[in-house]
Amino acid sequence: MSHVRSIPLLSKTLRSRFHRGARCWKLGQCRYQSSTSGAFQTRYDDDQDDVVSSFGQNGAFPNSIPEPNLDALPGPKTSMNLFTAINKTLDTALSTDPSAIVFGQDVAFGGVFRCTIGLREKYGAHRVFNTPLTEVGIAGMAIGYASTESTAIGEIQFADYIFPAFDQITNEMAKFRYRSGNQWNCGGCVLRMPCGAVGHGGHYHSQSPEGFLAGCHGIVVVMPRGPKSAKGLLLSSVRSKDPVIFLEPKSLYRAAIEDVPDAEYEIPLGKAEILHEGTDVTVVGWGAQLRTLAKACHIAQNKYGISTELIDLRTILPWDVQTIEKSVKKTGKLIISHEAPITCGFGAEVVATMQERCFLSLEAPIKRICGYDTPFPLVFEKHYLPDEYKNLEAILDVVEYSK
């Protein structure tokens, strides 16, 4: 159980060099850009015939839109952080869809994370308005409004507050289309909420509920990793014909800054993205954890010469089994990392599926580097989080095991 071991492996100098204290870390400076198509080194050619999994030829959502090439979009790019990207996307959603409404606690003045700044002034109080403190009411109302072929973009102030609304999500939102035999659907419903660790959130402002939500089949659970992916994912979530829970890593609202294209674009739901290709270890994460994993992969490459393949899952439910499977069959080693506690976190689902599909390709047991099985702590947060050292250690472990 590597996640309970202490982390004395790296020398103090190394640790101070790669200290994760940087507040204004620019994702755009990360040297690992999103991958475009290209040949990759297959290590195990005899597994090629099995690569296309039964999810269908085009990935998790057979009808999904194509992956946009952000560098090829016309028009300028603007450097912006996550909350500005989300704000601009909500602006686009409200302007292109007259039925769209944005509501939640305190969204009128701009929201506690400023994601809805300026929208009420622009679109009016009948479209951007505050709700009382009622998560069940917000979720239920969003479902009801969306079931009339309208777009309801609800905001839950923190993902930790989603739990009273769980009944509405599981029993109403997820089952709406199914139980009515496709007569009704609430596809126009998006519930946005900030999730994840923020440094000082404690028990009730730091949780990542994607694991719980992954059991509600019928909804789509999405988590972007930065401004560029947030814009595309939020727009396709708003326009999706399925209800979406959109989890926004709150630590990235200000800290993640990227050059976002001004043009409109939608990123397909249900598809993972390979951030950089590699041959030795597959590393999978989502949301803010990608930043940590990128650091670990960077050290692994530069200090140890290990070539990692870093994958952003992007959509937790339904998840892109095919991409991960293809990668694991290539590298033979897999590490999954998420902030949520390890037991019954979403990493467990990935592990179970991958060992079933890629058993003979695996060269080492699959490792999960996650939060501990405790409530999210306050003062112990740094110790609790799966930081880049724990992940680096896992990478080194699996490579060592496979030798």
Place this chain on the structure above:
Amino acid sequence: MISLARSTLNASRRMAASATATASPQFQLASRSMSSEATFDLTGSFETHKLETAPNNEITMSKEELIGHFKLMYTMRRMEITCDNEYKARNIRGFCHLYDGQEAVATGIQAAFSPDDSWITSYRCHCIALARGGTVATVLAELFGNSGGMTKGKGGSMHFYSKENNFFGGQGIVGAQVPVGAGLAFANKYNAKPGEDMNVAIGCYGDGAANQGQIWESANMASLWKLPMIFCIENNQYGMGTSIDRHSSHSDYYKMGNHIPGIRIDGMNVLAVKEGMRFVKDFCGKGNGPMYVEMMTYRYHGHSMSDPGTTYRNREEIAMTRSTRDPLEFVKKTMIDAGFADADEIKAMEKEIRKEVQKEVLKAKEFPLPAPESLFDYVYAKDLVAENQEMPNHIRMPNYEKSFWAS
């Protein structure tokens, strides 16, 4: 035992004493004209709370309309009795919550509403599905689990929906339909044309659900934003197995709101329900905000088919209600006294409806079972998980004659 007897006796006394629930339906034929129309007196059918206006004390109804109401109610009654028999014959499995005794509520609301008003209700929804444009065949086919059912056999008893009739079903979780109903009311307000009355949304739920937290949440939002939402409590005196005295510290449900007005309607009198709902629809549609509507009604069966319905209430109470307050008997008496039909004509109508329902049942049984692959249909907008899941050979569909292992 003593406390049970006392509480049921109190329930009976309360119903008898309540001005809106008279021991024998009193009405006076206010006037009768030769042109097959009559005016009926509704004094005592309504009680209001924080309202300055009230429904009219009389209603004029034509012969065709009243006969239509009777036929619909009788069809509902026969359908529910058929469901009872089919359940006992093990053709219907699972959960089955019957509505007989409460037919006047569904019929009256449908009579007062337009097709553009949204209706969402709880699991006790067979008759409301029928009122909202369903047919006995599709309702029963759904209960049998056939592909000809209202939701293609996917939902069963608790999940009837109809898009063309603006019927949002059919919810299994007690009270969960009410915030969704608030969303429907919001949509009606948002899409309302200026200068016209808004379409309303009605969320029906029971006395047991009335104390759910999410109802208070929805009521607050509806009142805050003046949504055209009708909170309709079908008070049949029992929340599953617990009488209202024992599960509600305050059982005058129409008085639940402080800022939100309320009205109590005699739910066994379809004429009162229609007039009351006409008033409520007018009130809410004009932007005065939501209203609590309490329908005083009764269910003859237990909560569901697994509940005999006699462990928590007296058989005498059920018999007394059947003999003195039955909504069907009331309509029959009304028609006879108004000269719309005589006893023989009514008997003929009943016979015809019984035959019709039997025919529909046979029709419902003829539909094929849904294909096993349809298990995966409509989870998402485009089916995508079917290929990823394996269906074992021994999957059991509702045809229990098939053996456990398909050979």
